[in-house]
Amino acid sequence: MPLSAAASAREILVRLHDVMAARTSAQAKLNQVADIIAEALDSEVCSIYLLREGVLELFATHGLEESAVHVTTLALGEGLVGTIAQNVETLNLDEAASHPDFAYRPETGEDRFHSFAGVPIIRRERSVGVLAVQHVEPRRYADIEIEALQTVAMVLSELIANADLIDESSAATTRIQSTATARVQGFKLVDGMGAGVAVYHQPRIVIEHTVAEDTEAERRRVYTAFDKMRDQIERMQAQAEFGVGGEHDEVLEMYKMFAYDEGWSRRINEAIDSGLTAEAAIERVQQRTRMRMRQIDDPLLRDRMHDLEDLSNRLIRIVSGRLGTAAQLGLREDTILIAKNLGPAELLEYDRRRLKGVVLEEGSLTAHVIIVARAMGVPVLGRAKDIKRLVAEGDKLLLDVGSEALFVRPTQAMEEAFEAKLALSQKRRAAFAALKGVAPETKDGHRVTVMVNAGLRDDVAALDLTGADGIGLFRTEFQFLVSATMPARERQQRLYRDVLDAAGDRPVVFRTVDIGGDKALPYLDHDEAGEEENPAMGWRALRLALEREGLMKAQARALIEAGAGRTLSVMFPMVSEPWEFDQARAIFEAQRGWLADRGKKLPTQIRYGAMLEVPALAEVLDLLLPKLNFLSIGTNDLTQFLFAADRAHPKLAVRYDWLSPAILRFLARVSGQARAANVPVAVCGEMGGRPLEALALIGLGIDRLSITPAAVGPIKAMVRSLDRAAVMVQMADWLARPPADMRATLSDWAAAQGVELD
Known part of the structure; x- marks a missing residue:
């Protein structure tokens, strides 16, 4: 086998070019291809399977029984070949029979072959066949051999398309x-x-020519396309109409970073070295990326790789001269x-x-x-x-x-x-917008504090649009999630200062990073946590931050510096026991002391709070409350922990009601304890943004809500139509003797009282 992937692939492509140009039948060409690949890879078997009428049919082989050609078939997902086609993945096995999907076909005579490698033949992003090699001796094929196979599979897709051997009726996307x-x-x-x-x-731009006539000419075409693509992106960023300085600006910066990535351009160059055209080389690298994406469990890392998909599509359109996206047309x-x-x-x-x-x-x-x-x-x-x-x-x-x-x-x-709903929606939005300057005060004169949840710099604009009292929960982790690397302290500080400046004299509560679990970061090593079956209850939020003390120190210092000269409110997520709060607060206080020693300007006050999401904290709340300036109840996580029910599970999502007596009694107990200790308590989460649920919360004595901006208007309207004293009396009675259907009972009561719920 030659010493480089490019050289081995180029040797094969030169021979395939002659085969494709020959005036022979498609079957004869496929037979020759199987012979060429078997010889070049020193493999005893090479087989080509094509998708026909929904099944994979053995179309050509070198080394298996000739009588099996056009006789042996495998369904998608059946056997190794079917698995490769269905999953659009590569397999490389030193012992084929050890794989759980192995399926023996006696008519092929393959029982004496041990090693197996196969790659999908891809056309328009779907498998249309499989190219496989086998060997008597157990061995894994080298990476350069697999790369050569993948390159040949691209050329095969062109050959079978030109020979009308692609069965479009088998396409799942018809x-x-x-x-x-x-x-x-x-x-x-x-x-x-x-x-x-x-x-x-x-x-989708279908690549018609895969084998290059002039490698250096193809390289020049790619270099020119890269220059044009980067110029386009620079212009786009400069012309963005919605202003600068928001998270979208950071997103475009990272997107630009991908465009200038030398590793990506190097891999394309290596594919050109193997004998591919510029278009085929870009697509070859992108196919490899797509296969990697299918193997990645982390959704955030997959999202980052979608940017690379976008750039690859853009580069192919430029290099091919076909700029026909809907936007450009x-x-x-x-x-x-x-x-x-x-x-x-x-x-x-x-x-x-x-x-x-x-x-x-x-x-x-x-x-x-x-x-x-x-x-x-x-x-x-x-x-x-x-x-x-x-x-x-x-x-x-x-x-x-x-x-x-x-x-x-x-x-x-x-x-x-639809038009009526749209008109009603616009009318209701206008009515709610008219409430932005009106205080959310109940009919009996009690002021309810209505704040918004936010996570982006741009979200602060919702304060002016809705007339909300402040930001009750600013999720700081979003800056970490959209970054390719850990955000520098200076960048964090800039975001926090911008948010405080935009909020003016309205309060902002910053929640420290809630990452880990199902919000894993690609640049953080999560090996210690292992594979988490229940990530929401795993190594995340404060648990992870206390272990990664450097991360928390950097965030603490960024927040303290951003809050210089004003009140800073900091909230720790997923506190399970008081010592976790103590340890987190100590990190902040140490950073405050460090900055004070250096003469830095400090916040006039730092208010510390905790999120009650873990039910265990309620059992030791008497120990924690004396240390708190405020308490927030995170109803989204709390309810799934109370019911041991994943809120994302479609069957469980509707099974357990937020208006269940179990939840309401829990909230009543917690809020009562907090009030007795003179600690303000708020509800952060979707529950507080629903008028009927918010009505129940007010009935429990909770008068601070932090909700989505879109819910502020409806909640204000509900509050202003409500007699707080009356609902508190009713809720006490219902919790003592719960009705069979709390939701229906509360809805009927609200309707009778003229409370505005819709």
């Missing part, structure tokens, strides 16, 4: 031809409503954009006047494009399965992210209902 109305379910990423025609972000009317995933820079290219919404096949709350979409005010629905099958270009669409739904080819009645 779009249905229909004029019927359809509803596509999704996941709320950026709330809002919009109507428009379906426009696909980009037609121009939107002609109100549009709902559809894409598998979008990069942040790609979204910026669209005309915001015509872009009414985005629907993604994938997408997540932590993806960079979501930060940019939120800044642009564009509603986004994610995880929309079957979208390509159900929606054709030009279809009329109604997007209602609040209902987590996309309506395809709606009827006139559906359009009228």
Whole structure:
């Protein structure tokens, strides 16, 4: 075997080029390909399987029984070959029979072969076949041999496409031809409503020529494309319409960092060295990245790799001269954009006047494009399965992210209902906006404090838009989640100071980082925690921060310096026992002392609080309360811990009610203890943002809520229509003798009292 992957692949590609140019049948070409690969890799078997009518058929072989060709078939997911095709993954085994998916086919005569390696043949991002090699002696194939196989598989995809051997009927993504109305379910990423025609972000550029005639010419094409792509990104960042200094700016900085990554350009160069065209080299590197993405469990790291996907698509379009994304062709009317995933820079290219919404096949709350979409005010629905099958270009669409739904080819009645809901939503927003200068005071004169939860610098604008009393929970971890490396202390300090400046004289409560568990950071080593089956209850939040004392010291100093000359409120998440609070507070106090010794300006006061999310803390609350300036109850985590029910589980999410007597009694006990100790208590979480649940909380004596900005208006309206004393009497009675259905009982009482809940 040659000494480099590039040399071995180039040797094979030179011979394949002659095969592809020959005037022979497709079957003869595939037979020759199998012979060439077997010889080049010194392998006793080389087999080519193609996807036909939903099954993988042995199309050509060197080394197996010839009589098995066109006879042996495997379903997707069946055997090693079926597993490779279904998962679009590479297998490299020194003992094939030891793999749990191994399936023996006696007609092939493969029982004497031990080693096995196989790679998917990919066309338009899906497997259309498998290329496999086998050897009598047990051995793993070297990395350079696997890379050579993967490169050859790209050329094979071109060969079988040109020979019309790709069975399009087997494609899972074949779009249905229909004029019927359809509803596509999704996941709320950026709330809002919009109507428009379906426009696909980009037609996939299919690479027609994979084998290079002139390697140096291909290299020059890639260098030129890199220069153009980087210039585009620089211009986009300079022209962003929604201002500078927000998290979206940091996102674009990181996106730019990927564009200038030397490792990425080096891998493309190595693929060109192997004999591929510029387009094929970019796609070859990207295929390898996609396979890596499928093996990564960390959703945050996968989100970062979507940026690289975006850049690869952009580079292929530039190098091929086909710049035809929907953005570059121009939107002609109100549009709902559809894409598998979008990069942040790609979204910026669209005309915001015509872009009414985005629907993604994938997408997540932590993806960079979501930060940019939120800044642009564009509603986004994610995880929309079957979208390509159900929606054709030009279809009329109604997007209602609040209902987590996309309506395809709606009827006139559906359009009228949508327009009525949109008009009502706008009317209600206007009514709620009119309340922004009005205090949330009950009918009997009790003032309720209504604050907002935030996590981005831009979220502070919600204070002026809603008239909220302050920020009751600023999630500091978002800056850590969108960064490729640990944010420097100076960068953290700048964010915290900007938030305090924007809030003015309104209070801001900073929660220290809640990372770890299901919010793992790619640049932190999590080996000590191991594989966590229950990440929400694992090595996260304060537990992780106390162990990573350097991380917490840096954040403490950044917060203290940012709060110089004003009151700083700091809250520690997921406190389970008082000593954890003591240790965290001691770290902050040590940093305050360190800064004082150096003559630095300090906050006039540091107020320390804890989040009660772990039920165990309630049992030792009497020991902790004397040390606290305030207490916040995190209802999202608390309820799942109380019920031992994962709130993300679809069956459990609706099984346990926030208005259960178990939760309400727990909250009543905790808030009563806090009031007796003269410690302010607030509820942070989704529970406080729902009018009926907030009504129950006020009935328990809780009069501080920290909620999403969108909920401020409805909560203010509810508070102003409520007699607090009356609901407190009723709640005491209901908790002593719980009704069969607390939710229905509370709803009926509210309706009878004229409390505004909707």
